[in-house]
Amino acid sequence: MVEIKSWAEEFARKLRDEFGPRLLFAGYQGSYARGEATPESDIDIVTILDELSTADLERYRRLVGAMPCGGLACGFICGERELRGWPRHDLLSVALDTKPVLGSLEKFLPEFTAADRREALAVGASGLYHAACHTYLYGDRARALPGLLKQAFFCLRLWELCREGRYCAAKSELLGVLDGREHRILSMLTDGLPDDVDGAYELLIGWSSEVVREAQPR
Numbered sequence: 076m077v078e079i080k081s082w083a084e085e086f087a088r089k090l091r092d093e094f095g096p097r098l099l100f101a102g103y104q105g106s107y108a109r110g111e112a113t114p115e116s117d118i119d120i121v122t123i124l125d126e127l128s129t130a131d132l133e134r135y136r137r138l139v140g141a142m143p144c145g146g147l148a149c150g151f152i153c154g155e156r157e158l159r160g161w162p163r164h165d166l167l168s169v170a171l172d173t174k175p176v177l178g179s180l181e182k183f184l185p186e187f188t189a190a191d192r193r194e195a196l197a198v199g200a201s202g203l204y205h206a207a208c209h210t211y212l213y214g215d216r217a218r219a220l221p222g223l224l225k226q227a228f229f230c231l232r233l234w235e236l237c238r239e240g241r242y243c244a245a246k247s248e249l250l251g252v253l254d255g256r257e258h259r260i261l262s263m264l265t266d267g268l269p270d271d272v273d274g275a276y277e278l279l280i281g282w283s284s285e286v287v288r289e290a291q292p293r
Contacts, residue, residue: 076114077144079107080176083120087177089138090122094131099123099155100178108174109245120150121173123183127154158183164195168229171242189237193290196233200286203230207279217272223279224264231257234286256282 087101105119106112120139124131132152139148151169153161161169163185170184185191203226210219232249234257236242243249246265253261260278269275 076112076116077107077118077147079103079112079118082118082143083174083176086120086139086142089142090135091177093134093138094124097125098177099125100175100180100183102173102175102177102180104150104169104172104174108172111245116147118144118148118150120148120152121169122150122152123155123158123178123180124152125155127152127157155183163187163191164198167191167195171232171236172244192233192237196230196237197287197290199226199230199233200283200290203227204280204283204287207276207283211276211280216276217268220268220272220275221264224260224268224275227260227279227283228264230283230286231261234290237290 083101083103087098090098090101100121100123102121103119104121106116107118122135135152139145142148158166166184167187170180170187173180203223206219206226207223210216210223228246228249231253232243235249235252239252241252243252246261250258250261250265256278260282263269263275
């Protein structure tokens, strides 16, 4: 498995050598940032340049392809102007989940409000609701359930942030503070899939429906 701090620092050095002062920020997020990575986990890189062209993307692809386990790399890359214009609800997850390696994101990001957090929760829950309903009707319910539960995990982190003002990045940390339906939903992801697949969908659809109705900014 990748030793993420060393890997990210090496990649940031290569980016700095390639792009010089045009490189404004480099970091990582995802399962490696949460301490939950497995050997198959993606390496989620966050990179901000002063501006971004397809020629820059080609240079970037060459660099990441030459890194050990470069085939596992994915993530977020953009120019400064695009980042400043990014939807606030999506920027919130970038701010909360990204571990910096070079530079700081703070000067590029807005000051997030309670309304921003509720909007991010509403967007996430509405996506979960739609995906769960669509899969229940048209998809392979059992096969799709792990992905839906992962989506629910991201929503539950925002739900706890909106409710209690605390952000629990990792599943183990979040399990320790949740109770009731929310704990049951996350437990299905951490403890193994339930035998009652339809019951899991009923729980996910009911919970996300309630959140969509209540989480909209006021």
